[in-house]
Amino acid sequence: MKTFKNLDATMAEIARLQILADEFRQRERASVLERVRKAIQEYKLTGPELRGEVHAPAALPTADAPQEPSLSEKMRSRVKYRLNDLTWSGYGKPPVWVRGYLVEKGTRIEDLLTPEFK
Numbered sequence: 609m610k611t612f613k614n615l616d617a618t619m620a621e622i623a624r625l626q627i628l629a630d631e632f633r634q635r636e637r638a639s640v641l642e643r644v645r646k647a648i649q650e651y652k653l654t655g656p657e658l659r660g661e662v663h664a665p666a667a668l669p670t671a672d673a674p675q676e677p678s679l680s681e682k683m684r685s686r687v688k689y690r691l692n693d694l695t696w697s698g699y700g701k702p703p704v705w706v707r708g709y710l711v712e713k714g715t716r717i718e719d720l721l722t723p724e725f726k
Contacts, residue, residue: 689720696720 647653656662688698694705702717710717 686724687722688725689717690722691720 648658654662686697687695689696689706691705691709694703696703696706706717706720709715709720
């Protein structure tokens with residue numbers, strides 16, 4: 609029967625192509641392994657690092673390394689202007705007490721600077 613001959617030929621072709629695909633995959637796998645081995649040697653990677661069990665030594669902060677201030681610490685406003693208990697960082701619109709003091713006393717804003725900023 610013609611149908612079975614075509615089916616047999618098709619199955620044989622599938623088997624042949626599967627063998628070719630397996631051979632290609634083995635060659636590709638060997639190439640990938642070689643690149644990985646070179647990278648492991650070049651970067652001196654360890655087994656636990658590759659398995660994700662530990663961080664790479666360069667990624668760990670040391671106790672001696674100075675820690676950079678956090679963003680909140682950087683953004684925290686410092687008192688730049690002071691009048692008794694009233695303070696202003698110098699950012700944004702001046703508060704009413706600053707405007708009132710400057711108009712009332714006829715002074716300059718620099719007169720309210722804290723010693724840190726003089």
